Amino acid sequence: AKGDVFMSELSKKKIIGITGSIGAGKSKVAAYLRQTYPVLDCDKVNAQLLKKGNEGYKALRFLGWVPTLENQEIDKKGMAQAMFQSPEKKAAVEAILHPLIQKAMEQWVQKQSTSLIFIEVPLLFESHMEAFFDSIWCVVTSKEVALSRLETYRNFTEAEAKARMRAQMDPEQKKKRSNIVLINDTTPQALYKQIQRALKKEGETFE
Numbered sequence: 001a002k003g004d005v006f007m008s009e010l011s012k013k014k015i016i017g018i019t020g021s022i023g024a025g026k027s028k029v030a031a032y033l034r035q036t037y038p039v040l041d042c043d044k045v046n047a048q049l050l051k052k053g054n055e056g057y058k059a060l061r062f063l064g065w066v067p068t069l070e071n072q073e074i075d076k077k078g079m080a081q082a083m084f085q086s087p088e089k090k091a092a093v094e095a096i097l098h099p100l101i102q103k104a105m106e107q108w109v110q111k112q113s114t115s116l117i118f119i120e121v122p123l124l125f126e127s128h129m130e131a132f133f134d135s136i137w138c139v140v141t142s143k144e145v146a147l148s149r150l151e152t153y154r155n156f157t158e159a160e161a162k163a164r165m166r167a168q169m170d171p172e173q174k175k176k177r178s179n180i181v182l183i184n185d186t187t188p189q190a191l192y193k194q195i196q197r198a199l200k201k202e203g204e205t206f207e
Contacts, residue, residue: 014116014202015109015132019124020139021171022164023146025184025191029139030120032195039118045104049097050074059096065089084167098127105132116202125169125177135202138178140171141185
């Protein structure tokens with residue numbers, strides 16, 4: 001059966017999810033891993049789905065309230081704000097996008113040939129995608145470090161940064177539900193050492 005072939009193909013690969021709190025440095029971990037392993041960025045998959053004419057775009061326009069810009073592309077900032085203010089709107093958007101993202105993840109996984117493959121999913125727990133992964137890595141940092149990173153590198157005001165942090169699941173909860181926790185609050189070198197240890201561990205449990 002086709003399904004069995006897919007499962008046996010998958011079983012030769014270990015799918016690892018990278019998640020964590022905002023400003024913790026998930027993309028730094030992904031960039032380091034990308035030197036050796038395939039890494040899919042779910043934010044990029046999402047952005048692709050939202051492009052004019054694509055599957056996600058069409059389904060979201062059908063909702064009737066999703067704002068667009070002058071060029072008819074989706075106003076992502078406007079949509080995010082509407083979702084932030086209304087749980088109903090948030091649920092409607094997620095019900096459309098999450099299955100499409102998962103489908104894209106499955107198709108991508110099938111094309112990979114390494115034994116360890118990584119997918120960066122910022123809201124992995126919030127979108128209930130745990131079952132897709134064999135292992136979950138969680139990147140965390142202290143509140144102070146996260147705040148300063150959001151203000152410095154992403155031009156958030158302190159109030160915006162704090163609101164974003166409050167809106168996400170408590171990092172302590174994420175840590176408890178993850179297989180490996182990477183603490184990124186000092187130097188990149190210290191982070192890379194932890195990644196190397198984690199890779200060794202994943203490789204050993206995979207044999």
